[in-house]
Amino acid sequence: xxxxxxxxxxxxxxxxxxxxxxxxxxxxxxxxxxxxxxxxxxxxxxxxxxxxxxxxxxxxxxxxxxxxxxxxxxxxxxxxxxxxxxxxxxxxxxxxxxxxxxxxxxxxxxxxxxxxxxxxxxxxxxxxxxxxxxxxxxxxxxxxxxxxxxxxxxxxxxxxxxxxxxxxxxxxxxxxxxxxxxxxxxxxxxxxxxxxxxxxxxxxxxxxxxxxxxxxxxxxxxxxxxxxxxxxxxxxxxxxxxxxxxxxxxxxxxxxxxxxxxxxxxxxxxxxxxxxxxxxxxxxxxxxxxxxxxxxxxxxxxxxxxxxxxxxxxxxxxxxxxxxxxxxxxxxxxxxxxxxxxxxxxxxxxxxxxxxxxxxxxxxxxxxxxxxxxxxxxxxxxxxxxxxxxxxxxxxxxxxxxxxxxxxxxxxxxxxxxxxxxxxxxxxxxxxxxxxxxxxxxxxxxxxxxxxxxxxxxxxxxxxxxxxxxxxxxxxxxxxxxxxxxxxxxxxxxxxxxxxxxxxxxxxxxxxxxxxxxxxxxxxxxxxxxxxxxxxxxxxxxxxxxxxxxxxxxxxxxxxxxxxxxxxxxxxxxxxxxxxxxxxxxxxxxxxxxxxxxxxxxxxxxxxxxxxxxxxxxxxxxxxxxxxxxxxxxxxxxxxxxxxxxxxxxxxxxxxxxxxxxxxxxxxxxxxxxxxxxxxxxxxxxxxxxxxxxxxxxxxxxxxxxxxxxxxxxxxxxxxxxxxxxxxxxxxxxxxxxxxxxxxxxxxxxxxxxxxxxxxxxxxxxxxxxxxxxxxxxxxxxxxxxxxxxxxxxxxxxxxxxxxxxxxxxxxxxxxxxxxxxxxxxxxxxxxxxxxxxxxxxxxxxxxxxxxxxxxxxxxxxxxxxxxxxxxxxxxxxxxxxxxxxxxxxxxxxxxxxxxxxxxxxxxxxxxxxxxxxxxxxxxxxxxxxxxxxxxxxxxxxxxxxxxxxxxxxxxxxxxxxx
Numbered sequence: 001x002x003x004x005x006x007x008x009x010x011x012x013x014x015x016x017x018x019x020x021x022x023x024x025x026x027x028x029x030x031x032x033x034x035x036x037x038x039x040x041x042x043x044x045x046x047x048x049x050x051x052x053x054x055x056x057x058x059x060x061x062x063x064x065x066x067x068x069x070x071x072x073x074x075x076x077x078x079x080x081x082x083x084x085x086x087x088x089x090x091x092x093x094x095x096x097x098x099x100x101x102x103x104x105x106x107x108x109x110x111x112x113x114x115x116x117x118x119x120x121x122x123x124x125x126x127x128x129x130x131x132x133x134x135x136x137x138x139x140x141x142x143x144x145x146x147x148x149x150x151x152x153x154x155x156x157x158x159x160x161x162x163x164x165x166x167x168x169x170x171x172x173x174x175x176x177x178x179x180x181x182x183x184x185x186x187x188x189x190x191x192x193x194x195x196x197x198x199x200x201x202x203x204x205x206x207x208x209x210x211x212x213x214x215x216x217x218x219x220x221x222x223x224x225x226x227x228x229x230x231x232x233x234x235x236x237x238x239x240x241x242x243x244x245x246x247x248x249x250x251x252x253x254x255x256x257x258x259x260x261x262x263x264x265x266x267x268x269x270x271x272x273x274x275x276x277x278x279x280x281x282x283x284x285x286x287x288x289x290x291x292x293x294x295x296x297x298x299x300x301x302x303x304x305x306x307x308x309x310x311x312x313x314x315x316x317x318x319x320x321x322x323x324x325x326x327x328x329x330x331x332x333x334x335x336x337x338x339x340x341x342x343x344x345x346x347x348x349x350x351x352x353x354x355x356x357x358x359x360x361x362x363x364x365x366x367x368x369x370x371x372x373x374x375x376x377x378x379x380x381x382x383x384x385x386x387x388x389x390x391x392x393x394x395x396x397x398x399x400x401x402x403x404x405x406x407x408x409x410x411x412x413x414x415x416x417x418x419x420x421x422x423x424x425x426x427x428x429x430x431x432x433x434x435x436x437x438x439x440x441x442x443x444x445x446x447x448x449x450x451x452x453x454x455x456x457x458x459x460x461x462x463x464x465x466x467x468x469x470x471x472x473x474x475x476x477x478x479x480x481x482x483x484x485x486x487x488x489x490x491x492x493x494x495x496x497x498x499x500x501x502x503x504x505x506x507x508x509x510x511x512x513x514x515x516x517x518x519x520x521x522x523x524x525x526x527x528x529x530x531x532x533x534x535x536x537x538x539x540x541x542x543x544x545x546x547x548x549x550x551x552x553x554x555x556x557x558x559x560x561x562x563x564x565x566x567x568x569x570x571x572x573x574x575x576x577x578x579x580x581x582x583x584x585x586x587x588x589x590x591x592x593x594x595x596x597x598x599x600x601x602x603x604x605x606x607x608x609x610x611x612x613x614x615x616x617x618x619x620x621x622x623x624x625x626x627x628x629x630x631x632x633x634x635x636x637x638x639x640x641x642x643x644x645x646x647x648x649x650x651x652x653x654x655x656x657x658x659x660x661x662x663x664x665x666x667x668x669x670x671x672x673x674x675x676x677x678x679x680x681x682x683x684x685x686x687x688x689x690x691x692x693x694x695x696x697x698x699x700x701x702x703x704x705x706x707x708x709x710x711x712x713x714x715x716x717x718x719x720x721x722x723x724x725x726x727x728x729x730x731x732x733x734x735x736x737x738x739x740x741x742x743x744x745x746x747x748x749x750x751x752x753x754x755x756x757x758x759x760x761x762x763x764x765x766x767x768x769x770x771x772x773x774x775x776x777x778x779x780x781x782x783x784x785x786x787x788x789x790x791x792x793x794x795x796x797x798x799x800x801x802x803x804x805x806x807x808x809x810x811x812x813x814x815x816x817x818x819x820x821x822x823x824x825x826x827x828x829x830x831x832x833x834x835x836x837x838x839x840x841x842x843x844x845x846x847x848x849x850x851x852x853x854x855x856x857x858x859x860x861x862x863x864x865x866x867x868x869x870x871x872x873x874x875x876x877x878x879x880x881x882x883x884x885x886x887x888x889x890x891x892x893x894x895x896x897x898x899x900x901x902x903x904x905x906x907x908x909x910x911x912x913x914x915x916x917x918x919x920x921x922x923x924x925x926x927x928x929x930x931x932x933x934x935x936x937x938x939x940x941x942x943x944x945x946x947x948x949x950x951x952x953x954x955x956x957x958x959x960x961x962x963x
């Protein structure tokens with residue numbers, strides 16, 4: 001038995017208590033081949049764990065670090081060295097503790113080094129070149145210097161062969177059982193099928209013999225059937241009266257009454273019945289003998305069960321032979337394959353064991369490109385990487401230093417001190433959950449009187465979150481110079497960083513602009529937590545959260561980040577408090593998995609609002625720490641507090657009063673006084689005029705700051721609304737307003753409705769859906785929700801259908817226009833009827849006009865009208881051009897009885913002369929406001945009629961209709 005060679009093993013872990021389990025497991029695996037008892041092995045593991053715990057809790061108390069462990073195994077002892085670069089420990093001052101005093105006082109902790117010394121044989125501590133080493137040694141007695149060889153076990157090849165053989169046996173057995181059962185069923189089915197077919201065929205042949213009454217041939221047929229089929233043991237032919245006509249085994253029973261064997265039911269025909277005769281088992285079958293439309297008798301046959309059993313046994317013997325042959329072939333293949341596949345595994349095992357013993361120079365053989373070679377190649381690569389990892393421990397420490405530098409950079413980005421702005425007090429708290437957190441707050445001077453305050457939360461933590469935070473800080477400082485619009489600043493910052501933010505990350509920001517000159521606060525939110533306002537005079541809290549979406553998101557084309565932002569404004573009163581925070585505060589969790597929550601935060605604000613911002617921030621940080629206890633901090637915590645410390649009305653009055661005194665009492669020139677107070681001369685004259693008219697009261701603004709109110713509902717009112725909605729989702733704004741008034745909360749119905757809009761509860765369907773999310777709806781409420789959703793779905797505007805309706809409306813209006821135009825022309829034609837002379841012509845034109853649908857058809861009709869009129873005057877033109885008197889025809893001769901007021905008054909109608917149709921004649925004056933059809937038809941006017949130039953009129957009319 002050979003002694004083991006000295007080996008060294010190196011490990012490296014992060015100095016974190018979460019890594020203690022990994023350290024314990026790695027050490028246990030490293031000393032698995034050391035011959036220690038279970039008690040000694042557990043003592044060594046406990047000592048290593050205690051040493052690493054002390055390093056984590058004391059050496060790296062103020063920052064992260066790395067723990068390196070070196071294990072050196074020799075034949076006589078095993079030593080453990082724990083290295084760190086943290087604070088040095090005075091090992092010599094660690095005396096043996098008084099255990100009796102520990103028991104009496106109940107003190108916990110402080111026994112780590114004592115336990116290490118008790119469990120290890122030697123403990124030493126060194127500190128040199130900025131690195132500390134805790135060295136522990138465990139001796140191995142001489143009886144244990146040689147590793148006890150384990151009794152030889154079962155080789156992997158034998159294991160493979162054994163298990164593979166079992167698998168092959170199970171497979172072959174399964175196949176044998178399956179096919180044996182299948183074969184048995186097939187033989188049985190074939191046996192009974194052949195027997196039934198034989199019986200039916202025999203019955204048909206017997207029927208022919210019975211029909212002619214030939215008993216000899218019938219007996220011969222029965223005997224031949226039995227001799228020709230070994231499966232048949234008896235066969236009897238009987239008629240319908242039960243008389244035996246033929247019996248192969250008992251010919252002396254012919255013409256006697258047949259008695260069925262015991263156990264046979266005579267009523268069952270065409271089915272096999274198992275019976276026992278003389279100690280043998282038979283399948284009895286009764287088959288009817290068919291005749292012409294009647295049954296001639298029956299054939300009772302008996303088939304031997306022994307014949308069937310012989311066939312089954314013969315088939316099973318064949319199956320067993322095939323199964324044995326298959327099993328032998330399978331076992332032989334398993335044996336050969338075991339050699340082929342297991343041999344490389346044995347080589348891999350030997351090589352891995354050498355590598356596990358610390359021989360990193362050992363390489364596994366790579367003989368080809370199969371899976372075993374790939375495994376060997378992977379182990380070789382792992383070995384190289386492990387060697388490289390050991391060589392790169394210094395590089396890992398350098399990377400850890402870089403992380404520390406990144407943390408320092410991030411802390412440097414945060415404001416080191418808070419700016420002073422007239423009338424406001426500021427304070428902040430920041431605690432990172434990781435080395436490099438994702439929260440951020442900052443103060444940016446926009447101009448000399450305006451300060452920007454930013455609180456942001458990056459979705460990613462660690463280094464990526466820090467890098468995004470750096471970009472945000474830079475972009476805000478660039479874009480906020482001289483820009484007092486928080487929404488515009490956020491929109492510009494989003495344009496600046498949107499392309500550089502990694503997919504899946506986003507940034508929420510609350511941006512506040514403090515205007516110390518106008519004493520006004522503007523704010524916008526990009527998807528951040530609401531800002532909390534505490535009004536000192538009403539002692540109420542308000543959640544202020546304008547609409548907005550986070551930065552860095554990839555938005556659809558129809559959504560604009562700039563348009564999504566809303567800006568709100570606020571004027572504070574003295575001692576009012578603003579709290580801007582990240583969700584790390586409200587989502588802080590204790591060991592009972594309870595959240596800090598909004599309610600606890602609101603109660604804290606109300607009870608600590610009298611404190612200064614610095615005291616308030618410190619008290620809230622302490623309250624968070626006491627609430628969470630030792631539970632891990634899962635998210636960054638950021639808090640900014642703003643407090644109004646002056647009464648604005650008092651400040652304004654003091655400034656304006658001082659300006660009046662400087663001019664009126666100290667006789668200072670107006671220009672100089674205005675320059676010192678920072679107001680214009682015109683403003684001074686306005687103040688002085690109001691001062692002379694109203695006294696000191698005129699120096700105040702018309703609307704005092706004390707009269708300023710806030711449009712949002714208080715947090716308490718919001719909670720009452722939510723509670724009422726959960727209780728009864730059918731309550732609307734008016735009823736909720738009445739409920740709030742009864743509880744002492746005075747708000748208008750409009751304010752309550754606006755609050756419902758902000759909470760997305762401004763409809764019954766939304767309130768029912770909210771109750772469904774946070775609780776449980778009653779059956780009638782579920783039905784109501786379905787109806788409301790259906791009603792809102794029906795109210796949803798279909799844009800395409802809306803356009804179609806608009807088109808139909810336009811077409812309808814156009815059709816109405818055409819109808820009106822047609823009616824007007826028809827009315828005029830009625831007035832022209834006397835001038836046309838022929839009633840048939842008018843009636844035809846009027847009928848066609850009433851069917852018109854467009855200007856082109858109207859133009860064509862006028863063309864037809866002109867043609868007919870010209871045709872009527874053609875005979876007149878053919879007469880000699882003599883000077884003839886104007887003929888006056890009485891109106892009664894030309895106007896039919898059913899005409900309108902034009903025909904009612906007796907007046908002449910002029911018939912055109914041969915020279916010109918439009919030559920005027922003397923016409924009696926009209927007696928009504930109707931169109932004078934005679935003048936319209938005959939009188940020549942200075943203004944040309946459309947009919948004088950029909951082509952141009954047709955073109956205009958057609959173009960107008962088309963437009």
